[in-house]
Amino acid sequence: MFIDKLKIIYRFFRHQRTIRALKESAPEITQAKLVDDLKKIGLESGDIVLVHSSLKRIGYVVGGAKTVIDALIDAISPDGTLVIPTYHMSPNGMYGTCMQKGYVFDPKTSDTFLGFIPSTFLKYPGIERSIHPTHSVSAIGKHAKYITEAHHTASSTFGVDSPWDRIVKLNGKGLGIGVSLAPIPLYHMLEDFHPDDFPLPVKRKETYYLDCLDHDGNRIKVAVNPHDPKVAVTRIDKEENGFIREYFWTEFQNAGIITVGKIGDATSWLTSTPDFYNHLEKLMKRGTTIYSTPDQLNNLPNA
Numbered sequence: 001m002f003i004d005k006l007k008i009i010y011r012f013f014r015h016q017r018t019i020r021a022l023k024e025s026a027p028e029i030t031q032a033k034l035v036d037d038l039k040k041i042g043l044e045s046g047d048i049v050l051v052h053s054s055l056k057r058i059g060y061v062v063g064g065a066k067t068v069i070d071a072l073i074d075a076i077s078p079d080g081t082l083v084i085p086t087y088h089m090s091p092n093g094m095y096g097t098c099m100q101k102g103y104v105f106d107p108k109t110s111d112t113f114l115g116f117i118p119s120t121f122l123k124y125p126g127i128e129r130s131i132h133p134t135h136s137v138s139a140i141g142k143h144a145k146y147i148t149e150a151h152h153t154a155s156s157t158f159g160v161d162s163p164w165d166r167i168v169k170l171n172g173k174g175l176g177i178g179v180s181l182a183p184i185p186l187y188h189m190l191e192d193f194h195p196d197d198f199p200l201p202v203k204r205k206e207t208y209y210l211d212c213l214d215h216d217g218n219r220i221k222v223a224v225n226p227h228d229p230k231v232a233v234t235r236i237d238k239e240e241n242g243f244i245r246e247y248f249w250t251e252f253q254n255a256g257i258i259t260v261g262k263i264g265d266a267t268s269w270l271t272s273t274p275d276f277y278n279h280l281e282k283l284m285k286r287g288t289t290i291y292s293t294p295d296q297l298n299n300l301p302n303a
Contacts, residue, residue, distance in 0.1 A: 029061045029264045034071035041175075041261035042270045043072075048081040048143055048172035050164075050273065053117045057178025058264035065120035068177075073140065081141030083167060084121045085185070086112040089134040094157075094226035097134050098208040104219070105133040105212040112136075130163055133210035133222055135185070137163045143170060152212060152222045158185060159192035168273045178266030180245045181252065182237040186273060187290045188227075190280050199287050202231045236290035243294050255279055 043049060051072060061067050072082050088110040090096035090103070097103060107129040112118045121127065121138055128144040130136050130151035135158075139147050147166045154161040164185050174184060191198050209221040236244045252258045257279050258269040283289070288300060 027060070029059045031063065031067045031071045031074070034058075034061070034068060034264060035074050037261070037263040037268075038071060038075040041263065041268060042259050043075045043173070043175070045076060046079045046142075047076045048083070048141075048147075048167060048170050049076060049175050050083045050085075050167055050172060051117075051175045051177065052085065052179050052183040053115065053176070054178035054266065055116045057266040059266070061264065065116040066124075068117055069121055069124060076141070079142045081139055081143040081147065081172075083137055083139040083144075083147060083163065083172070084118050085114055085135070085183075086118045086122055086129060086138045087114055087135050088112050093229065093232075094134050094224060095204065095229055098210065098224055098226050103133065103210060105131070105136065105210070105222075107131050107136060107213065107215060110136070131212050131214055131220070131222065132157065133212050133224060134226075139163075146170075152214075152220065156192040156223075156225060158188040162189070162192075164189045164273075168277055172273045174271045174273050174276060176269045177263050178268060181248045181258075181269070182245055184276070186277050186280060187236070189277065190284060190289075194281075194284065198284065199289055200231065200291060202227055202291065204228045231291065234291050234293050243297070244290060244292060247292075247297055248290070251283070252276070252279065 049072070053068065055061070055065055055068065058068065069082070073080070076082065088105060090100050092099075112122060118138075122129070124140065127138045127140045128148045129138040130148035132151045136151070137148060147163045147170075150161040151163055154165075156162070158164055168186070168189070174186070176183070191202055195203075203225045204227070206225075208224050208226065210224055212220055212222050214220050232238065234241055234244070236248065252271070253260065257275050258271045260267065260269050262268065286300065287296065
């Protein structure tokens with residue numbers, strides 16, 4: 001936990017350096033500008049939107065992360081729902097968290113390692129946060145409670161009644177601000193919904209029961225089936241695997257499933273989560289997944 005705190009402090013000072021550099025070289029980006037950009041890319045009043053983001057790629061935002069959150073809420077108001085991943089886990093991922101002695105997730109106090117927008121969202125008044133030891137998400141708006149309330153009792157981390165399952169059922173949207181398609185949890189939803197049909201085994205066989213506090217402070221156990229770190233070496237979110245990120249970007253753009261635009265200075269994308277998930281199923285049936293190697297992609301039928 002001491003190492004985790006050092007990393008948070010390091011990220012803070014690195015962020016302050018970035019802000020100073022942006023102030024000196026970049027034009028100011030206001031909340032009104034962000035709202036306009038969000039509407040241009042396709043966000044609408046009443047939308048349910050799952051957001052992955054990079055604050056530094058947006059440029060110099062007046063008011064920082066809070067301004068971005070305010071703009072997102074403004075763009076989908078009234079009756080919209082904003083959902084932001086607020087994961088909290090060991091630096092060694094799901095399996096490392098399962099191996100960590102004394103680990104306890106508290107939805108009220110456990111921070112997130114996902115950046116300044118998610119961290120700021122955790123301090124936002126009125127949010128709902130799901131109870132999950134590694135993949136907690138937070139939400140605000142009309143459907144916030146429904147999306148987050150059953151995560152700790154869901155069939156699996158990403159399966160039936162997980163936040164992602166409920167977002168898809170509500171015809172929600174996915175938005176990436178200054179990020180690639182790598183962070184989308186719908187990939188893992190596919191693994192949990194099709195464990196027998198998925199082209200390779202990605203989960204460890206063991207189930208671990210990790211301690212969490214519920215919203216009343218009671219200690220409960222939540223089941224986790226972690227990914228196997230040995231299988232994840234070619235996964236889309238690994239820095240060295242740019243080939244699969246490029247492949248998925250081209251695939252989903254050519255299929256008309258992502259809309260690409262600018263939010264501030266950040267190249268961004270918007271998608272329908274049901275359409276994205278359905279296309280993932282089609283790719284899986286032909287053997288293409290976020291774990292595919294370059295050789296596998298080069299030898300696809302009709303590729």
